[in-house]
Structures are given as C-alpha cells and as structure tokens.
Amino acid sequence: MAPAVGPWAPRLWRACNALMAAFFALAAVVQVNDPDAELWVVVYMIPAVLTLLVGFNPLVTGNFIWKSVSAIHMLFCVLWAGGLGYHFLLHAKQSILNEEEGRELSGLVIVTAWMALCHSSSK
Incomplete structure (x- = not known):
C-alpha cells in the first residue's frame, strides 16, 4: 500500500526540481574560469535540463529516453567520482573542500544523488 501524500506534495516536488535545475544551471555558468570548463558545463547542464523537465512534468521520469539519459549520466558521474575519490x-594534503578534486567530487555526488532521487521518483 502506497503512503498517503498531501495535495501539496506534487507542487513541492515541482518546486524542488525547479530549484535544483536553477542550481545546476548556475553551477554550469560559473565554470568559465575552470581549465576544463567545457566538460563541467556538460556535467551540470545535463541534470539541469533533466531536472527542469521533471519540474514541468514529473511523469517524464517514466519516459525511456529520460531514464536512459539520466542512467548513463549517473553511471558516468559515479565512475568519475570513484576515480576522484581514489585519487x-x-x-590529499588538506581538507577535501580545499582541493580542486574535492570540490569536483562534491559536485559529482550532488548530481548523482539528485538524479537518483528523480530516477526513483517514477516508482
């Protein structure tokens, strides 16, 4: 039996996705000073677009193309995060947030976690 949700839950989910889409888009925009900015813009813009689509229509997470793109992107991010974590x-000489790889790892974890949450929301 599915848990009961209030009438506000779908609006809250859409608002959260709109907020995260804006966050990912902003993360992509601020990459201009990064030496590999093109790569990071793609890493952040894919979840920005996918999350924006969820904000417009939460049922899009059941679409084959949406699921495929998000799964491939999550796999890419998990593998890259694993490599960065190992490195x-x-x-490591300092705190994780003081190192470039640590900030990159944090970004990959945020992307993966939110995309996994969106991916599982179709159930």
Whole structure:
C-alpha cells in the first residue's frame, strides 16, 4: 500500500526540481574560469535540463529516453567520482573542500544523488 501524500506534495516536488535545475544551471555558468570548463558545463547542464523537465512534468521520469539519459549520466558521474575519490585518498594534503578534486567530487555526488532521487521518483 502506497503512503498517503498531501495535495501539496506534487507542487513541492515541482518546486524542488525547479530549484535544483536553477542550481545546476548556475553551477554550469560559473565554470568559465575552470581549465576544463567545457566538460563541467556538460556535467551540470545535463541534470539541469533533466531536472527542469521533471519540474514541468514529473511523469517524464517514466519516459525511456529520460531514464536512459539520466542512467548513463549517473553511471558516468559515479565512475568519475570513484576515480576522484581514489585519487584524493592517495594524494590529499588538506581538507577535501580545499582541493580542486574535492570540490569536483562534491559536485559529482550532488548530481548523482539528485538524479537518483528523480530516477526513483517514477516508482
């Protein structure tokens, strides 16, 4: 039996997705000073667009194309985060947030976590 949700739940979910879409878009825009900015713009714009689509229509998460793009992007982010995490464990000299790899790892974790939440929302 599914848990009962209030009439405000769909609006809240749409608002959260709109907020996260704006967050990912802003994260993409601020990459201009990064030496590999093109890569990071793509990493953040894909979830910005996917999340914006969820904000417009939460049922899009059941669409095959949406699911495929999000799953491939999550796999890419998880593999990259694993590589960065391994590199960080071997070579860290400071706090994770003081190192470029640590900030990149944090971004990949946020992207993966939100996309996984959206992905599971279709159930």
